Amino acid sequence: AQSVAQPEDQVNVAEGNPLTVKCTYSVSGNPYLFWYVQYPNRGLQFLLKYITGDNLVKGSYGFEAEFNKSQTSFHLKKPSALVSDSALYFCAVRIAGGGYQKVTFGTGTKLQVIP
Amino acid sequence: DSGVTQTPKHLITATGQRVTLRCSPRSGDLSVYWYQQSLDQGLQFLIQYYNGEERAKGNILERFSAQQFPDLHSELNLSSLELGDSALYFCASSAWTSGVDEQFFGPGTRLTVL
Numbered sequence: 001a002q003s004v005a006q007p008e009d010q011v012n013v014a015e016g017n018p019l020t021v022k023c024t025y026s027v028s029g030n031p032y033l034f035w036y037v038q039y040p041n042r043g044l045q046f047l048l049k050y051i052t053g054d055n056l057v058k059g060s061y062g063f064e065a066e067f068n069k070s071q072t073s074f075h076l077k078k079p080s081a082l083v084s085d086s087a088l089y090f091c092a093v094r095i096a097g098g099g100y101q102k103v104t105f106g107t108g109t110k111l112q113v114i115p
Numbered sequence: 116d117s118g119v120t121q122t123p124k125h126l127i128t129a130t131g132q133r134v135t136l137r138c139s140p141r142s143g144d145l146s147v148y149w150y151q152q153s154l155d156q157g158l159q160f161l162i163q164y165y166n167g168e169e170r171a172k173g174n175i176l177e178r179f180s181a182q183q184f185p186d187l188h189s190e191l192n193l194s195s196l197e198l199g200d201s202a203l204y205f206c207a208s209s210a211w212t213s214g215v216d217e218q219f220f221g222p223g224t225r226l227t228v229l
Contacts, residue, residue: 042222043222044205045117046217
């Protein structure tokens with residue numbers, strides 16, 4: 001069985017400060033990892049993914065995420081938060097490899113950037 | 116805009132009723148996924164279809180069913196509706212990008228059961 005944990009329901013950060021949204025995962029094999037963002041009344045939008053290679057992955061809107069195999073984590077980061085980053089963020093995992101594999105989403109973390 | 120369309124945007128109905136939610140995937144995407152998002156349950160995977168065939172089932176109730184048609188659009192049927200079925204229902208389609216199937220989400224259908 002695979003799972004994703006987002007330990008914080010909500011993260012508050014001041015505008016201009018660095019932000020981190022935490023994600024840990026569990027899979028029986030190598031993972032593919034994803035971050036999605038959901039703005040109010042909208043569907044989920046893809047931010048970035050880790051498949052293989054460099055542990056630091058850069059994505060849309062200045063976000064990046066660091067894959068840490070030993071800690072089974074894939075935290076989302078941004079050096080300087082914007083008010084417009086306020087949204088719901090979802091981490092997701094699937095087992096690496098070709099063909100169909102089930103994707104499991106975390107419960108989401110609400111990011112509030114305070115002006 | 117992800118290219119995935121869902122209709123209707125909003126649906127208000129009464130307990131015991133039946134509704135149908137519709138999803139059109141991005142052009143060329145063969146896989147369609149259905150998710151339920153409620154305040155207390157987060158994003159729950161319901162079911163996946165690939166080119167008309169059921170591929171995977173998640174936490175889908177027996178009162179719910181889905182199908183994917185030859186033109187690849189999909190419908191999610193919810194019957195004997197209960198108050199707890201009130202939620203956002205998302206459809207996603209996927210394409211293989213850089214060796215992984217990346218999901219693209221529609222804007223969702225908000226279902227309110229009164």
